[in-house]
Amino acid sequence: MYRSAILSLLATLLLAVSCNTTRPTVDPVQTTPAPVEEPAITETRDLDTMTVTPEANGTITEEEMEGTPEPTETRVAPRAIAFTRVNDLMHTKLEISFDWEQEMVIGKATLRLRPIFKPATEVTLDAKNFEFKSITSASGEPLEYSYGEDKQQVTIQLDKVYTRGKEFTVVIDYTAIPHDAGGAGEAITSDKGLFFINPRGEEGDKPRQIWTQGETENNSRWFPTIDKPNERTTQEIYVTVEDEYKTLSNGTLVSSTPAGDGMRTDYWKMDIPHAPYLFALIVGDFEIVEDEPWKGKPVNYYMEPKYADHAKAIFPHTREMLTFFSNLTGVEYPWPKYSQVVVRDYVSGAMENTTAVIFGEYMNGTARDLIDVDQNEKVVAHEMFHHWFGDYVTCESWSQLTLNEGFANYSEYLWMEKKYGQDAADYHLINEWQGYFGSVRNGEPHELIWYDYDDKEQMFDAHSYNKGGSVLHMLRSYVGDEAFFSSLNNYLEQNKLSAVEIDELRMAFEDTTGEDLSWFFEQWFHKAGHPQLSITTDYADGSVSLTVEQTQATDYNVPAVFRLPVDIAVYTNGTPEIHSVVIDQREQTFTFPVAAKPDVVIFDPTHQLLAEYDYEKSPEELAAQYRYAPAFLDRYSAVGRLSMLEGNDTLREEILTAALQDTFYAIRGTALQSLEAPTPVQLDLIREIARNDNHSQVRVTAIMLLTEAVDEQLPEIAAAAMEAQPYTVVAAGLQAMVATDADAAARAAEQLEAIDNASISGALAALYSETGALEKLPYLEQRLATTDGYEAISLYTAYQALLAKGASAQQTSGVAILKDLALDQSQSPWRRLAATKAISDLRNDLSTRVEEATEDADLNKLIMEMGNSLETIKATETNAELKSIYQQF
Structure with a gap:
């Protein structure tokens, strides 16, 4: 499952969103270049962690503990409880139809099972909120059953005793009305299991759809099963729908048969067993786009026609x-097809249903919309890699979720590395670190293998995802590429089509490498937190010393001492000498001989270590770091920090000028954002970037810089931008044109309104808000329900700023629109946040006017209504992170 962008980023935006009215500078989803906001001469790294002890046996000596803070809290963690399997669910046959009007599933389930070990006289199935018409044996004999008042599980008495290995069949005729049970979490905002979208056709032109979301244990809201991740079954689904709709499910479409009265029955079959939470069913008006088969296996895309x-x-x-x-895993894609579909009002980012991946509508766009947007391919990679790690080999309990999500997260790095190179992969990695560190700063660290969570939905967080992927990256760095990927192959082959826990991954690596890796798995998977390091260097008498102190607090099961194998690069006259060391004490000093005073010392030059560290460097050292250290993070941080240093103008000019010509776009973007008074040489480089940079966001940043300065070449640059392919560049061109030719900009704006693109809408909203074009309120209102992500914040902010210039009736109508969007839990979290913030900002603006002006009864009434609306929104909101932000309004 892919967590939606807001879920990984909101933790770092809690204050920014409430205070800023412009788009944040750090936008990892849209790959907007961002400055490194660090102290001027203190290098700060944020890395994912668990704990490592200095000895393989997990002991710490008294000397090492000297000066170590006492733990303030110790978790008493019960052993992870995997579901105790009594009966093995071997095959599931479903016959399904729907009552759209009542949002009801009409089903018949034929389940074939067998006892795992002990003789069985009954079977208990998950079946949530069902009405049973009959439950029988395969021969049609009625079976007695009991169904609890909470309607969560049904226990069926079998017709006789079945001993180990003897199969039995139960046939269940039922109806189900899926509904929320209050068990949704941050990554999955509703636990209905099966969703009817616009079922009665009451929501305008929104398409009618049905789709499922089974993870974690919600597929048992529409069919009876043993709804646990350590269960595995083959399946058949016969689904009867109106002829106008296409269906998609797991496995192969065997047949489509007329069912009379304009109906059709599609028969889907999956011969390879997989977990019940991976079952999927999608119904809607889709056009099926067939790609070339992959090694004879169908690859297709279920698309809204547009x-x-x-x-x-x-x-x-x-x-x-x-x-x-x-090729990477050494295991050929094992499933019979690969299908992908975008659905409306999806409750998560994306879901790896075996062979039938579902995505939220944030993926949709035209080819022109998606220029330079790498989010889509990262999500495709994430869900695809699950077909090895999650679908083929499945975590046995939700405590072990990182065995699914950590690997899927790391696939994004692997893909970026393969497709776009090391810089792109490392830039992605630091954004993953930011997500993890932001979550820890706003919460509590916990173990990757987390046995004492309060609710399984808590597992879908930046630990299981971001930290899990980062820990795998460290493991790869430690054992080397050949051993890492050979171990993954070993793990997949040994555990295929089964459920696993973390020890099976450890043993696969140990079997492959011959090394006891219990120390690594203990500190990174079974302990919490990450190292926090204070680093200093000194040079004297022909040697350089580097001192590392571990400063992390030891509460929440965070180790006092992590064992950290790491390299140290000492650059002298531009040439590095690499020293490999092991940090395994609370404080350690390493000394290396050098021929002369080093240019700079780089700690962890490949930047694989998941840790935070403070490391003071002089401007000269930072300049040398940019000149000589090849890693993206060294260049990136050197540029960001040099720009904030006072004095040393010559060094700053040299490095920023070089950075404007860097081969990687994020560093060019950082340099642009770091410039205060460009030199003539830098100004020429900015103009060239504004005209021709191959990355649209960098080009946009350059255009905006020139717009703010009203550069003499801006008219020609603006005109060229208006003809560009990326819409983001066109939007920047419009803003530049406003500064040079307002009439031409107004004419261009009229033409751009026909374009359905968030960047264009945002630029138009800013223009109309600034000029007070109240006649454009209807245009902006049309865009409110379709704009998402950061663009929603910008659009809604501009909309409320324009509303503030309007009449009382316009304001009242606009607030009602915003309130409806904020209260609608089917809207994306970004829209709900943007709408709520817009109401709050408008209330603050109008309240200021009341204080400064004469009494206005209508205005006072509206202000009061907005206050009441905000309280209603706070009470209605289901997303925990949004509720936290809303306390600021």
């Missing part, structure tokens, strides 16, 4: 990834 021509841009590089991941 996006059918853009399928390969929405789901980029799908076939190439199938080949890449097959």
